[in-house]
Amino acid sequence: MFNCNPERNHTEKVMSMFERAAYTPVFIVGLTFNITALCMFCRLKRWTDTHIYMFNLLAADFLAIIFLPFKILDAFCEIKPSILCTVLLCTQYSNMYSSIFTITAISIHRFIAVRFPFLTKALASKSKITAISACFFIWTLIAVICASNYDDLDQIN
Template identity: 45%
Template sequence: MGNMVRQCSMCMNTTSSECKVDTLQGVGYTLLFIPGILLHIAAFCAFRLCSWTDTHIYMFNLALADSTLILFLPFRIYDAFRCLPKNSLCMFLFNFHFLNMYASILTTAAVSVHRYLAVRFPMQARSWSRKKETAIAVCFIIWGLLITVCAVFREENSPDKLWTCYERRKDKPLSLVFILLLLLLGYFLPLLTIVFCSSQIIYILFKLNDETQEKKGIIGIVTANLVVFVVCFTPINVSYIVNYLSKPPADWQCRPMLAHTYLIVSEWIASTNCCFDSISYYFLLKHFYSQQ
């Protein structure tokens, strides 16, 4: 018992200079980084094979968000093994990771709307003369909105609120206003948009009398994207609520919390979306190229 008290006392007195090695996170993000890089190289090579349309602009923006998240994963891997100092760079990396994650979420919602309009109003979609300009404007709006949110709520992830470079202190959760903003605008609204658009696309295509491979392929891609979105991004948004409602013990530095462990795992699951997205838009680009 006395030994446990001494260990806990040492843990409570841990300074920021001491490193908490997290081998599991380091290995997990390494396993994600290697295939992610290879898949995105293949995807960007496919972009060179096609003539640019509004569809390619949306997919390129999605690829940009995913690839930048992947490219910065080595910082997270290094932090897991060697520990980065909790400074302004660390604050930037923490915000940048989630900035790209939500850029991917919002772009996926925009792609779903784009697909729905093309299937629901095919003639009007073909005759619209400013499709590229609209796609570029939507992408700029997404990035502008996210950068603004990061700037307004920059203190939410300031160095004094971080336990490690990529983990918040358990006794300083996100503010309720910021959590509600993330949940409503960053998850529920995109989710409702994707569910509506995907279900309408599948319904419209099922009403067609043809049984072509192209129809089956589109239905398969739309369904797969919906499933991947729900599986990848639902856990992390649930974890925000769980961590906010979970009150940490006084010795939270020593005692592992189930809610915090769930948050760490859900962040990794959300990051896997980059690999799934790259597979999706790689095959979509190959499909569009083969139709030219």
């Protein structure tokens, strides 16, 4: 499962050393801040659409941070294609796609609010439902993307 003595060229060795040095502080700081943000969100009494989108970004970052120790392990001992490798790939892409799609949803939401202010004010009660629906759609889309990556890994093995 692990290959701790891989044949690597100079660039791969330098990149591996950088990953070893960078991932550990990113994990410690990221986990600390994500847990702090999660505690702050748990204390909110009234959620707005912005809180829902921000929580979605927090969930994506937390998912990436939780699996970062395995990326650190991969920097020390290369992981051969396996189910763990697929999970790492899936979490990396989940974070990236979730962030991109959520920020896009926020931008569309804000554009509509600026372009149609009276309509937005009239439909303000439905903005939370819209935000929840958008986040649900984003995670469904990400699950489909991850499932297609899993099929690609099966073809490699």
